[in-house]
Amino acid sequence: MNATRINITLGTKGGVGKTTVALHLADWFNQIKADVWLVDLDEENGTLRRFLPHAQHGDVHNESEVDALVVAADEQGYDLLLADLKAGSGVEMLAWFRGLPFEALAERGIRFTGFACITTDPDSVTTLLRWAYVIGNRIDYIVVRNYRDGQEIHALDRTSQGLDFIEQCRPRFIELPQLRPRYQAEINSRSLTLSGVIRSQDPIPGLTNIMVRHRLKEYQAAIFKQFEAHRDFILP
Amino acid sequence: MPIRLEPHRRAKVASKLEPFREFILELRQPQPMPTPYSVIANILKARYGLTVNPGSIHDFLRVRGLLKREHRSSGKKASGAYFQPKSDRHGKRVPQIEAAGRRVNQEAAQREAQKENEPLHLITTADLHYLTDEEIQQRKAK
Numbered sequence: 049m050n051a052t053r054i055n056i057t058l059g060t061k062g063g064v065g066k067t068t069v070a071l072h073l074a075d076w077f078n079q080i081k082a083d084v085w086l087v088d089l090d091e092e093n094g095t096l097r098r099f100l101p102h103a104q105h106g107d108v109h110n111e112s113e114v115d116a117l118v119v120a121a122d123e124q125g126y127d128l129l130l131a132d133l134k135a136g137s138g139v140e141m142l143a144w145f146r147g148l149p150f151e152a153l154a155e156r157g158i159r160f161t162g163f164a165c166i167t168t169d170p171d172s173v174t175t176l177l178r179w180a181y182v183i184g185n186r187i188d189y190i191v192v193r194n195y196r197d198g199q200e201i202h203a204l205d206r207t208s209q210g211l212d213f214i215e216q217c218r219p220r221f222i223e224l225p226q227l228r229p230r231y232q233a234e235i236n237s238r239s240l241t242l243s244g245v246i247r248s249q250d251p252i253p254g255l256t257n258i259m260v261r262h263r264l265k266e267y268q269a270a271i272f273k274q275f276e277a278h279r280d281f282i283l284p
Numbered sequence: 285m286p287i288r289l290e291p292h293r294r295a296k297v298a299s300k301l302e303p304f305r306e307f308i309l310e311l312r313q314p315q316p317m318p319t320p321y322s323v324i325a326n327i328l329k330a331r332y333g334l335t336v337n338p339g340s341i342h343d344f345l346r347v348r349g350l351l352k353r354e355h356r357s358s359g360k361k362a363s364g365a366y367f368q369p370k371s372d373r374h375g376k377r378v379p380q381i382e383a384a385g386r387r388v389n390q391e392a393a394q395r396e397a398q399k400e401n402e403p404l405h406l407i408t409t410a411d412l413h414y415l416t417d418e419e420i421q422q423r424k425a426k
Contacts, residue, residue, distance in 0.1 A: 139406075173412075174407055174408060174411075174412065177317075178407055180317050181317045181406075181407060184317055202414065203409070203412055206414055206415055206420060207413055207414050207415060208321060208342070208413045208415055209320050209411070211415070211420075211423055212317065212318055212320075216314055216317055216318075217317075
């Protein structure tokens with residue numbers, strides 16, 4: 049029996065960093081030579097596919113297309129999947145998750161990891177807690193603390209519900225420091241991943257001079273180091 | 285001659301939450317996550333007209349040493365009666381409490397039966413219960 053890990057970005061609030069984390073993960077999988085099946089479940093914007101055109105398209109509103117995630121893992125021998133959810137798809141995906149036969153899947157070696165991106169905005173934490181109330185500790189959680197707007201995420205660290213979640217579900221934590229807005233804007237506008245910029249042989253104005261390239265490498269290394277520390281939650 | 289109780293020996297007043305002790309504990313069981321205190325307060329208000337602060341529910345459990353019990357994760361859900369009618373301190377049954385207990389038990393049974401079809405419990409940001417520094421320290425100490 050092959051072990052399989054299905055990684056899904058959980059945050060259903062828009063702009064919290066779901067696709068950013070998915071892109072960093074895809075870069076990391078590429079670096080460690082892990083064979084991953086990428087699925088973009090944002091049929092409206094297709095943001096993941098804009099950066100990674102080889103990602104497969106899936107419609108989060110179509111149950112059979114979401115089922116394909118599990119079926120592919122179970123029948124087609126995929127052992128590592130990464131799915132990027134669409135913002136605002138929480139209710140559909142929660143209903144789908146609630147109906148999953150977790151015990152039967154675990155017996156077949158299939159486990160889920162939810163990447164939950166949170167910011168200082170309490171709504172981002174609320175969306176995480178919704179998942180936790182429905183799914184509980186039947187999946188592994190990696191909470192990505194996106195420091196885009198600051199580091200004080202009180203809705204998780206200072207509420208009874210947030211602390212209950214940490215006690216009950218024992219999530220791992222990853223910190224996503226803020227990338228300089230100027231770099232982020234340049235990278236986004238060119239639909240490049242961080243690795244794409246770092247490895248680029250062609251000059252990219254504002255991004256590929258020796259100093260900027262060094263900063264980007266340092267930034268990426270700090271994130272990869274955290275993925276490495278939690279590889280038992282991310283890899284099969 | 286009337287007997288005067290000294291201030292420190294004044295008779296204790298039973299908490300209005302006492303009849304709902306088991307009900308609250310049941311809601312606080314991980315299933316898979318404990319129901320937030322704010323939601324419990326809303327349930328008590330809606331079903332029994334009992335107005336109570338979410339923090340008071342937490343204090344009610346804390347002073348009775350029930351916080352550990354609520355976090356136990358045996359996984360086995362209590363079957364049968366959720367609510368055990370309590371006698372008052374003179375050993376007499378209190379009819380109002382027993383009536384409330386019957387209602388709680390009936391609703392618990394209905395809840396079990398309907399569980400599969402329950403709508404998703406979606407917490408909102410307004411439900412978040414922010415803790416004071418002292419409360420956070422207490423939780424960390426445990």
